[in-house]
Amino acid sequence: MTAETWTDRLFGGFRKTSERLTGNLSGIVSKTRLDDEQLDRIEDALILSDLGPRAAARIRERLAAERFERGLDDMAIREAVASEIAAILRPVAKPLEIVAFPRPQVILVIGVNGSGKTTTIAKLAHLFQEQDYGVMLAAGDTFRAAAIGQLKVWADRLGIPIVSGAEGGDPAGIVFDAVKLATERGIDTLIVDTAGRLQNKRELMDELAKVRRVLGRLNPAAPHDVVLVLDATNGQNALQQIETFKEVAGVTGLIMTKLDGTARGGVLVAAAEQYGLPIHAIGVGEKIDDLRPFDPDVVAKVIAGVGR
Numbered sequence: 001m002t003a004e005t006w007t008d009r010l011f012g013g014f015r016k017t018s019e020r021l022t023g024n025l026s027g028i029v030s031k032t033r034l035d036d037e038q039l040d041r042i043e044d045a046l047i048l049s050d051l052g053p054r055a056a057a058r059i060r061e062r063l064a065a066e067r068f069e070r071g072l073d074d075m076a077i078r079e080a081v082a083s084e085i086a087a088i089l090r091p092v093a094k095p096l097e098i099v100a101f102p103r104p105q106v107i108l109v110i111g112v113n114g115s116g117k118t119t120t121i122a123k124l125a126h127l128f129q130e131q132d133y134g135v136m137l138a139a140g141d142t143f144r145a146a147a148i149g150q151l152k153v154w155a156d157r158l159g160i161p162i163v164s165g166a167e168g169g170d171p172a173g174i175v176f177d178a179v180k181l182a183t184e185r186g187i188d189t190l191i192v193d194t195a196g197r198l199q200n201k202r203e204l205m206d207e208l209a210k211v212r213r214v215l216g217r218l219n220p221a222a223p224h225d226v227v228l229v230l231d232a233t234n235g236q237n238a239l240q241q242i243e244t245f246k247e248v249a250g251v252t253g254l255i256m257t258k259l260d261g262t263a264r265g266g267v268l269v270a271a272a273e274q275y276g277l278p279i280h281a282i283g284v285g286e287k288i289d290d291l292r293p294f295d296p297d298v299v300a301k302v303i304a305g306v307g308r
């Protein structure tokens with residue numbers, strides 16, 4: 001790893017998001033209290049920056065109630081916004097922890113194709129390896145041969161076992177074999193890839209229900225986590241995906257990827273405010289260590305362009 005820290009990477013990755021927000025927020029000066037017109041402009045700026053109407057209204061309300069004794073310039077407004085964003089992110093920033101007993105902790109990973117699901121599984125596996133946990137993968141996305149192949153390549157690179165089958169195979173069967181093997185080997189966590197066919201809700205629902213049934217037979221507490229991977233570049237569509245997957249899959253937490261290189265990173269705040277689901281980690285690049293749990297205060301500052 002280079003001398004670049006994770007915080008540096010966050011500032012770099014979120015640059016477009018923070019430029020959008022600070023651009024939208026600029027020029028709204030005030031004396032000691034924000035008037036309605038200024039509050040309207042701040043609210044609009046937040047909505048235009050993908051933070052969503054609910055978070056925007058909440059931040060507006062808090063700012064309206066505040067008295068700024070020393071007056072407000074652009075930076076003071078950004079600082080005030082950053083502190084409100086932090087208040088929204090703090091309750092949901094929760095790393096994925098391996099706590100299941102008996103082991104393994106079974107983590108189902110869901111998300112539409114192209115969201116970064118496979119890469120995120122590899123990155124998660126790497127994070128757990130760094131914490132000395134034994135990790136196994138299961139290639140439950142049997143819909144596409146490429147998905148199985150890609151996951152195998154990652155397992156190989158990371159030196160971790162993987163259970164997979166043929167294209168078109170039964171995901172529930174693969175998951176069953178994987179849980180049995182992981183239990184026998186005393187593996188701490190089994191990360192399961194699943195098919196991301198959102199176009200066909202019924203089929204996806206049936207498939208996940210079957211996986212759950214089979215898992216439940218081996219371990220009634222499994223799956224312990226159902227993690228939805230979201231691509232931040234999808235902006236408001238990512239929120240729609242939360243809605244749908246919550247309904248079909250009982251999502252327990254989120255991971256947002258591709259926050260680097262997009263101006264739409266504000267959607268992280270919208271997701272936190274609207275759904276209150278734990279956000280386990282964020283992805284800011286394609287490298288194996290580009291996914292981490294996040295510090296809400298740092299990310300809030302990064303989004304609002306405070307501190308650099």
Ligand SMILES: Nc1nc2c(ncn2[C@@H]2O[C@H](COP(=O)(O)OP(=O)(O)OP(=O)(O)O)[C@@H](O)[C@H]2O)c(=O)[nH]1
Nearest residue numbers: 112113114115116117118119257258283284285286
């Ligand atoms: N810039 C950036 N790219 C990412 C990130 N996470 C994943 N990617 C890239 O996104 C692309 C899709 O990722 P995959 O992991 O293949 O996604 P998937 O959801 O499994 O999608 P398919 O395999 O295409 O169905 C790959 O080129 C990844 O390298 C991220 O945080 N930032």
